[in-house]
Amino acid sequence: MNRKQVPRATKACASCRRQKTRCFPSPNSISCLRCYSLGKDCSFLTDGTLSDPDVINKKRKIDDDNEASQPSIEGSDSLKTLGDNVKKILAIIQRQHNLPSALDEYDSSSMALPPAQTSPFNLMYKSVSFQNLPLTVSHLLSPLNTFTSEPPNVLSLGIVSPQEAIHAVDLFKENYGRWISLPQTSAEVLIEDIKRSSPMLLTTICLTSLRYNVTDVNFDTYQQLIKQLKLELYEGLYRSPQSLNFLKALVILAVYGYSLSTPELVVDPWFLSGIAVMQFLTLDMNNDFLHVCSVGSLGTVDMEMEKLSNFRIWNHMCLVHLCNCIFSGRMCVLDEIRLDQARRSLDLAQATNFDGRMISEISLQLLLYNFIQAGSATEFKIFEDDLKLWYDQWNYLFKQPNLQFVEFGYHYCYVSAFYHLKMGSHGIMDTTDFNDATEKHIDDVDTLNKMLYHCLKVLNHIIGLNDDLYFACLSDQIHVCTFYTSIVFLKVIKWCHLYNNTYDTHELLNFIKKVESVQNKFENMSTLTDDLAYRFALGLQELIDSTVPAVQGTVGAH
Numbered sequence: 001m002n003r004k005q006v007p008r009a010t011k012a013c014a015s016c017r018r019q020k021t022r023c024f025p026s027p028n029s030i031s032c033l034r035c036y037s038l039g040k041d042c043s044f045l046t047d048g049t050l051s052d053p054d055v056i057n058k059k060r061k062i063d064d065d066n067e068a069s070q071p072s073i074e075g076s077d078s079l080k081t082l083g084d085n086v087k088k089i090l091a092i093i094q095r096q097h098n099l100p101s102a103l104d105e106y107d108s109s110s111m112a113l114p115p116a117q118t119s120p121f122n123l124m125y126k127s128v129s130f131q132n133l134p135l136t137v138s139h140l141l142s143p144l145n146t147f148t149s150e151p152p153n154v155l156s157l158g159i160v161s162p163q164e165a166i167h168a169v170d171l172f173k174e175n176y177g178r179w180i181s182l183p184q185t186s187a188e189v190l191i192e193d194i195k196r197s198s199p200m201l202l203t204t205i206c207l208t209s210l211r212y213n214v215t216d217v218n219f220d221t222y223q224q225l226i227k228q229l230k231l232e233l234y235e236g237l238y239r240s241p242q243s244l245n246f247l248k249a250l251v252i253l254a255v256y257g258y259s260l261s262t263p264e265l266v267v268d269p270w271f272l273s274g275i276a277v278m279q280f281l282t283l284d285m286n287n288d289f290l291h292v293c294s295v296g297s298l299g300t301v302d303m304e305m306e307k308l309s310n311f312r313i314w315n316h317m318c319l320v321h322l323c324n325c326i327f328s329g330r331m332c333v334l335d336e337i338r339l340d341q342a343r344r345s346l347d348l349a350q351a352t353n354f355d356g357r358m359i360s361e362i363s364l365q366l367l368l369y370n371f372i373q374a375g376s377a378t379e380f381k382i383f384e385d386d387l388k389l390w391y392d393q394w395n396y397l398f399k400q401p402n403l404q405f406v407e408f409g410y411h412y413c414y415v416s417a418f419y420h421l422k423m424g425s426h427g428i429m430d431t432t433d434f435n436d437a438t439e440k441h442i443d444d445v446d447t448l449n450k451m452l453y454h455c456l457k458v459l460n461h462i463i464g465l466n467d468d469l470y471f472a473c474l475s476d477q478i479h480v481c482t483f484y485t486s487i488v489f490l491k492v493i494k495w496c497h498l499y500n501n502t503y504d505t506h507e508l509l510n511f512i513k514k515v516e517s518v519q520n521k522f523e524n525m526s527t528l529t530d531d532l533a534y535r536f537a538l539g540l541q542e543l544i545d546s547t548v549p550a551v552q553g554t555v556g557a558h
Contacts, residue, residue: 153199198245
């Protein structure tokens with residue numbers, strides 16, 4: 001894919017000169033790229049420092065045309081609004097690191113070639129014959145087809161019938177398509193494609209569609225799918241680079257890994273999302289990392305839609321990896337420059353409001369992750385300021401149906417940040433007889449009230465979902481956040497009983513009923529006595545049983 005060369009300024013704008021950074025005109029404004037991203041006034045507007053005067057007039061015309069013709073999308077005035085929102089929030093991320101934008105195109109007159117083109121591996125590849133290259137280098141830069149003939153798959157092995165596979169793909173498209181998009185083609189054609197390019201994707205789709213629909217009739221099939229997935233996953237992780245369809249399977253496993261885990265196969269979404277990120281970045285070392293390189297039998301491909309689909313895969317990777325870094329307390333393998341790539345999806349003509357929401361969630365989770373890595377009271381103030389700016393840019397999404405979960409994520413992040421800050425250094429040691437004596441407490445009334453508010457927002461959002469099937473098909477991320485917030489909420493209720501006289505016993509018991517409603521939702525969606533939903537239901541029941549007596553003051557009574 002050829003890169004478009006960005007016209008350079010004959011002289012950097014005043015802001016870039018002060019910051020001693022490279023200065024490039026923005027493709028969307030007559031401001032320079034840096035000033036445009038940060039929302040600052042740019043001296044390009046007044047001193048005419050672009051190298052070609054015609055460029056200024058052309059950009060002014062583009063700006064005028066954009067204002068007149070940008071397509072409207074649900075919940076926003078235009079895609080331009082989404083792009084501006086993303087630029088502003090990502091500017092927060094970059095400001096303390098002084099990072100260049102990932103969207104700065106390479107300009108041979110001002111800087112080196114992309115790193116992949118000047119890498120030692122690339123020089124080896126261009127300098128010596130193929131047979132004299134190390135196998136790792138030759139396989140990376142000139143990968144062979146993964147399979148020379150159709151590999152074993154769940155159909156050829158007789159684990160599922162063709163009708164069962166078609167039904168599973170149709171169910172996946174209907175119930176999970178809003179999270180992981182598949183090509184707009186029939187189930188039969190899609191199955192023929194993926195069973196050749198990545199049989200693991202077919203296995204993963206069948207298993208995900210079945211995970212909360214297990215009965216006595218299909219239990220054996222479910223068990224066989226787990227065993228087959230284990231084989232295909234372990235074998236696939238040894239190959240790099242992999243097909244795009246294999247990476248789609250990794251994304252699905254990262255999104256639903258907690259609910260797909262069994263004693264026979266325990267999935268670690270943090271690990272798999274990290275592997276997916278690293279593999280995705282090596283699909284084509286010499287071109288855009290979202291190079292369209294899927295191989296299959298889908299026939300004519302809408303290249304623009306295919307590229308948008310690939311961006312969505314990347315965006316899901318980024319989001320699920322960040323979420324699991326926060327869940328597990330482990331480090332993120334992505335840097336801000338790679339995360340910034342996510343917003344390029346908004347530059348595509350077929351981008352929708354969904355793509356904007358994905359960017360909003362990625363930027364939100366990144367704010368939380370960066371705060372947790374720092375964790376001090378000073379950083380919390382910065383986190384709140386940044387979160388306020390995020391809210392100012394994205395709060396219009398809060399007015400949309402609660403099926404979008406942007407508001408849910410906002411309140412969850414506040415709960416996580418408060419808990420991390422207060423329990424990390426400011427909690428007091430518990431001295432009551434109904435908790436572990438080593439546990440800390442929060443006794444600050446203002447903090448307790450804020451935590452109650454944000455916990456209630458999260459739980460009310462979930463309780464408001466009346467469609468049980470929809471709730472069951474939500475991502476594991478939503479279910480884990482709900483479970484975590486419920487636990488924090490019950491702890492806050494206990495602390496309010498001890499330190500916050502704003503609420504009487506009756507009100508606190510009514511709060512506990514919120515958790516009971518969530519517990520019932522998990523119990524209703526469970527189909528096995530050992531699945532994720534059942535464990536969440538039992539875990540919440542255990543905590544409810546210990547919280548009610550504590551609030552009533554009946555702990556230890558005979």
